[in-house]
Structures are given as C-alpha cells and as structure tokens.
Amino acid sequence: MKNYQLAWRNLWRNKRRTLITAASVFFAVFFALIMRSFQLGVYAKMYRDVIESYSGYLQLQHTDYLDESSLDNGFVLEQSLTEVIEADPNVTGVIPKLESFALAAAGSRTQGVMVIGMDPDNEQKTLNIKNRLIKYRLTPEATEALKGERMTDRTARLLDVFSGEAWTDEKSFITDLGIRDDDSAAVMPLFREYASLDNRYLTSADSGRAVIGYGLSRYLSADIGDTLVVMGQGYHGVSAAGLFVIKGIVSMPNPEIDNAFVYITLADARYLYAAPGMVTSAIISIEETGDKDLLQTQQRLSAACNDRLVVRNWKEMNALLLNQMEADNKSGAIMIGILYLVIAFGVFGTVLMMMAERRREFGMLVSIGMQKRKLAGIVGMEMLFIGLLGVMAGIAASLPIVFYGYARPLRFTGEMAKMYEEYGFEPVMPMLLPDTYYLWQAVVVLLILLVAISFSVRRIFKLNIINALRA
Amino acid sequence: MITSIAWKNVWRNRTRSLTVIAAVTVGVFAGVFAMAAINSSIVQRIDAAVNEELSHIQVNNPGFRGSSDIANVIAGPQKVVKVLDETPGVTHIAERIIVRGIASTSAGSAGVEITGIDVEKEQQMFTLNERLIPGTGSYFGTDTRLNSAFIGEKLAKELYIIRYILSEESFTTLEAEGVPAAVAAKLRPLENQRFTTEKKLTEAFSGLLTAKEAKLYGMKIKEAAWSYREGSKIILTFLDADGMQTGAAFRICGIFRTNNDFFEAMSLFVPRDELRRLTGMEEGQYHRIIARLEDNDQTDKASAAVKESLPGLEVMNWKQIQTDLAMIADYVNRIYGIFMVLILAALAFGIVNTMLMAVLERTRELGMLSAIGMNRRRVFSMIMLESIFLSIVGGFAGMAVSAIVIAITNHTGINLVKYAEGLEAFGYSAQLYPTIGADFFIMLTVMIVITGIISAIYPARKALQLNPVEALRGE
16 A cells, blocks of 8 residues: 555544644635735736826836926937837837826816826827726715605615715616616616716817816816816926816826826927926836836836936836835735634644554554654655645635636625725725735645644654553 | 533643643734734824824814815804803814915925914914924924924925935934944945935935945934925915915925825915915904814714704814724724634634544543433533633633733834835824723633634534443443
8 A cells, every 4th residue: 555545544534633624724725815815806906007097007207207206307208219119029109298286276276286298099098097987976966866766765875875976887886876787777867867977088189178087076166168277387487377178077096196187188288388399208008017028128118218218117106005005915914824823723733632642553553664754754644635635625615706706896885885985995806816826825834734744753753662552 | 510620621631732722822812913003003093183183173164175265264253162162071272274275396396285373272282293303493483483384294305395415414413323434434425415305315325335234224324314404485376365376485494294194295384374364364264163172082972062053064073074094993993803703713623623632532531421420411511611711721821912012012112114105195103002902802702712612512512422331332
C-alpha cells in the first residue's frame, strides 16, 4: 500500500474529527474569499469610474502640473509630439484638455468650479462621461406631484427617501425605488412624465454651451437651458469671464468632482482663459490597460517627451484615492488574518489531540519496523489532505457566488442605497472574478498546515517506543 | 456539584483545554482590539466635528444651506438668540455671516467658504484656536485684526502660502531633534532654497541622502523646513448683498491644522464686522446662528426643543448636518458585530472538536456515571458547562488582555501615518486612541457564553446517545 493511500484511510478512521477540522478550514476560506471578492470588486469599480470619467489611464502633463495644477503650468501641444504619441502601438488616441479653477454663478448663487475644456467628439472615444448623463431625477416638485399618484406604499415611502437624487439608467432607478415588474407598466409612464429630463451632450460644434455636474446644478439651482456665468483668472493672470448655457447634466462618480464639474468645448475654454493653442494636459487613451502594459507604455512615451513634459499614469494622478482604498484594504486583510489565526489554533488543537490519541499506535508501528521517516510522511500527508479538503470545498462553494455576484452585482435598495449615495459611492457591490487572491487563501492555509506538520513530525521523531507502547 | 465536576473535567487534559482557551483568548482579543481601534476613529471624528467644525446646533434660513445665497438671512435673529438662550443646556451662542467666494494669491486660487465670526465668542465655543500651527501667528491676535484671516493648512498649501525652506533656523531645529550632523551636512547645499511643495523638497533631499536616511529623517526635515511668509496677503473675491462682484485683501493671522482635509481646504475665518462692511449687509443680518451645549448627550432633545420654538427656520444638530457620520458609525459597528460573530463561529469549530474528543474518550466513564444513576439531564448539563467554561475562561482572558492593551494604546496612540493622506481627506485622524464602551464587554460575554452552549450541543447529544451497557463494555 502506498503512503498516500494509508494517509487517506487514516483520515476516515475518525471521520467526525476530520470533517470538523476540514469544515473549520472551509469556513475561513469561504468567508475570506467572499469578503475579498467584494472588497476588491468595489475597488476595481471605483478605479474604473474615476479613470473613465475623469483622469484616463495616462496623461501628458508639464512636470510641475501634478503638484501645481495651475494654468501657468500649461503647455502648447505640438502636432509633432501628438503624432509621435499616436504612433505608439498601444496608444489609441490623444485628447487635449484645458482645465482650470473658476467661480460659477447662476442667479445670485455662486460656487467654485473646475472648468474642463475638451473636444467632445474626441473625448468620447476614451472617456465615458456621456453615459453619465442623468435620465431620471426626483426634484422636490416631482416628488410632491408623484405623491398624489397611485403606487405601492413602499415606492411612495422611497420617493421621500430619494427626493433630490438622480439616476443615469432606468434599471437602477427601478431597483432603488422598489418598483416591481408587474407595477412598472402602470407607474413608469408617471415617472417618465415627472422625473425624466431632456438631457443632451456636448458636441464639438457647440459654442457657449456647457455640461455640468448634478451636484453643481442642485447647488446653483440651475437647470438645463439656464445660463451660467463663469469668472476666474486666465493665463498669466488676465481676468476671464464667460457665459454658458447649460445643455446637459451628468452625475459624476466622485462628489468632489460632481459638485464642481463644468465641461465646455476646448475652443471655448481656450477663449475663456485667453490661452490660445494651450492645454494643461492631454489624456492618452490606450488599448492594453494592465499594469505591465501601462507602465511600459508610460516609459516609452515619457522617453519621447522633452524634459518639461512627463507622462503620468492614473495611479500617480489619483494617489489620494489609492491611499484611501489601501487603508481600507489593509483593514480587510487584518480581519481575514484574525479569522485565519483563530482557525490555525483550531487545526493545532486537532493535531495535538490526534498525536496524543495515536501514541500507542505510533509506538507499535515503529517497534515492528516502520521507519519514523515514513510514519512522519504519512501523518504529514493526512494533515495536508484535511487542509486541502477544506480549501477546495471553500473555493468550490465560493465560485458560484462570486460568478453570480460578478454578473449581477449586489445593489442596495432603499435607505441603504441612499446612505451609500450620500457618501458619494454608488450603492453597488460588484464582485471580482477569481484572481491571485484565491491563490493567497491556499498559501495561508498551507502555512498553517506547515506549522502543524512540523510540530507532529518533531513529536514522531522524538517518540520513545517503550513509553509510547505503555501509553 | 455538577459545576465543580465540570470545572475539574476541563483541567484533566490540560494541554488540550489550554489550546482551545488560547484560541478563544487570541480571537476575542483581536476582535475587541480591532473594534476599539475603529471605534476610536469615529469617536475622534465626532469630537472634531462638534468642537472644531459645527458645534451642536445650527439655525439657518431654510434656503441657505442649499445655495449659500447671500440674501438668505435669518428672519428675526433676536428671537432665535432668545430661544436658544432659554433652551436648557445651551452654554454659548454665536452668529455668523457666511459667503462663498474665491481666495487667491499670485500663485494660486481656490474656492472657499468665508465665515465672518465673532472672534471672542467663537474662541470660547470652539477648540479650533488651539489647532493653530505654532509659529504661524495667532488666532486673530495681531493689530491689523480687522482684515485678518484665519485659514486651514490645506488651503494655505493650495494658495502656495506655505513653502519649504531649510534656513539656518531649520538646521538648529534639526540638531535639536537629534538628526546627526553628518546628515545635516549633506543637506547644506539646499540651504535657503525655496520649495513650493512638500514633494519637491522630498525629491531634493532624497537625492542627497541615502534611502535609509531619507526614510528616517524625512519627516523631521519636512517639519523643520516648513515655513510660511509671515502676514501673507490673500485676495478674497465674492458677491456682495447687491449681487455685485467685490473683494478685498486680507492678511493671514494664523494657520490651523485639523484632521479634516475638506474642512481645512474650504474654511476661512474673518472678523464678522469686516465681512459685513465688505458685503454691504445690514447690522443684525446673519446667515447662521450656532449654539453649543454643555453635554453632547443633550443634542437630540435640545435641538428638537429649539426646532419646536422656531417654525420657519432650519434647525439642525450635528447629526443631521453630518448624516454620514452617524450612519457610518452605525454601519461600522454592524460590520464589526458581524466580524465578531464570524470569529466566535470559527472558534466554535475548535470547541466542538475538543468537546467531542472529551466525550468520546470518556465513553466508559460516562457509561459508568449513568449506570450508577446520574440522570441524562445532569450528563447533558455537565458537558454544557465544560464547554461554557472553555469559552468563558478564554473569553475573559481575551477581554482582560484587550482591556490592558486598549488602556496602553489609548495612552500612547497608534500611528497610521502611511494612510494619513487618505484618512484625513475623509476627516479621520491617522493617530488612533483605541477606546470602547463597557456595555460592549457585557454584550460580548453573552455572545461568548452562547458560543459555548452552541458548540456543546453536538458533543452533549453524542454523550446522551451512549447506551450505558454498551458504553461500559466498550474499549
């Protein structure tokens, strides 16, 4: 009989203990995987949102622009450089961008804003701002008007909860308001009448038009068709002022951006800030966005720039967000660490019991001529089997949940959703598909087993046959 | 009797019981400590919100918070003050004028909320004046106090008022801070150079020092080089009461540092009378009246009473203004509650295993006990008690250890400097002083006992299923 066969049979001599120990490993692996999958999935979504709606993956900037984001650190984007960048195999486009701070007023209300000038047709190839145009919103007036209509109690209550919110797609609007499939035919026409809005996006031909963030529109109580007065400081301190008619309202993922977002065409921005031909940065869209490709492309492009310009990646530009997520990530890792620590004690306890219980047996085996080395191998293998059983069961049980959570992200409804939105997060918790984090769970369990195995192996080698047989 | 037998049984196999007890100790300690650390960050955040940023109760014109329109002043401010004054628990009251505008220097500009305050009254109400960065001036202490402004460090950085210079004085500071002379000598080439951002300074000294030195002394060098132009001027631009753009130059009298980046970047305080003059508002017109309470626990009651007496005005307490704060506290507590349950569930596996062993190796003994007349209920409760003892001994040890560690770290603090940037952007301190309520320990004890009971069910049932005759024959 082979060693592994012996080990496998030994496991089932005490079926209960094997199963309970394997179950404890399963428990830890399962929860750790589900937790990680949620956590990492949420980070991935946040990063994607910020990249797709604001920073892009790579940006060409003046070397000082990251630290001093002022117009004075702008530059003229030479056609020759654009051509060099576009020639890179991984680059799909270059989007010149001119942005600066200004004061926006509508009526008697004012607010500091970030005016962003880009060419809309060009921008849409890379960024995803157009998809953030809001389709539904619940103004206080709409909420009042809708209350008189017939709808389920739950929807009527949720109307109050979500008063003032906006949605970019119909599906999440329906989920948030708890509208059931069979009611939607009756209720949706009402919502279309009161809560939908005629929202258009900027085109390159537009002049004197702006798309603004929903937070900003609420703050200024400015709606589509209203005029926005923008005042600020242009290039080299000249004063800048302009009028823009609001053409569309978008909901940006980050409240800080949403409350200060004014998007106009590049030509308008250059005119407003008296900075003809200038940009403050250029978003470089790329094909392959994985870390390795990203860094390689960044290096290649940086080499092509003169020493005043530099190519930054999204991680450098969003250092704060990354830092926050990393702090959160660490707290999650600590939680899982504690869980595994507790499980490690449990496994260790099992090993201890098993060793004590089988002392006599071991003594017997050694006395009839079994090599201690072989015995240790068998015992080690037994433990390995228990651990692997737990890990594999944990992985197997988590997979359907993770795939389901990826395909149909968990979306909070009602008050819970509102809370997330107030914090500036979308109330969606997508899961991340199996990745290296799956591997890590197995590694951790193996480490725990290693400790347990080395303990039992030492015990076996120190075994005194006479004493053991007497036990 | 059963109790003492159970207790003695626990210690028959010392190593085995101690392993389980150690597991419970470690699990409980880790859970409690993690909870205390996270709890402290929320407690600290609430403290800062009340003592530095919001006060307890705010009264606004109903339209003001939504738009900051300068015309949205409070109707009948005398009545508001009177009502607040008569509300039990209110200790201080102050009126504010608030306008939105842009602050700019020759190098940069930023959107700000300009708050006109009654300097003396607010000094008694808030602890913000204690947050003054030493060496940056004072809280409205200068002669030119009328056009002086008290601003946050983050805003000062955005306006490039703060710079980094390694002056002769900085070198003296470095020496006093224990930076070796050799390191200081390496920094000499940078003497009196001006760096506009922290990053540029870091890049400069990183080039001169070894990586290890830069890591060890980087913070101290930055602290020493931190400087600002005394009495720097900023231009504030805003709309006046007639909706016309206006502005004035203000001298910075002091810079404060809090843990809340957003507050630091947005807030700018000036004397109220000066702001009134510039905006052309009339005497007795205010945008916000704030009140401070003797005790935070009175918040809900007092704000409800004020609200009752002031229909037509917006009365809010800090919980309503910072809804996220109350919610996040609730949310985090729930997450950690679930986490604690997870830990205890993981521990339960270990206890079940141990108890099962304890029952199965005592088959003969248990058979004997039933044979001589110990009834099933007693056997059951004996096993139960053994399991509860295992969990409770570990639980108490864990709680004792965590109480000690919490007491120590509450004194020394835990430093999360690496994540300071991210945490402070949300208003949370990177220096944690773990603390936790006594009620939590009571709840946890109950949870631990329940864990012991649940883990005993399966082994105890196994014990009951033993047939005395067969059990005695066994082995």
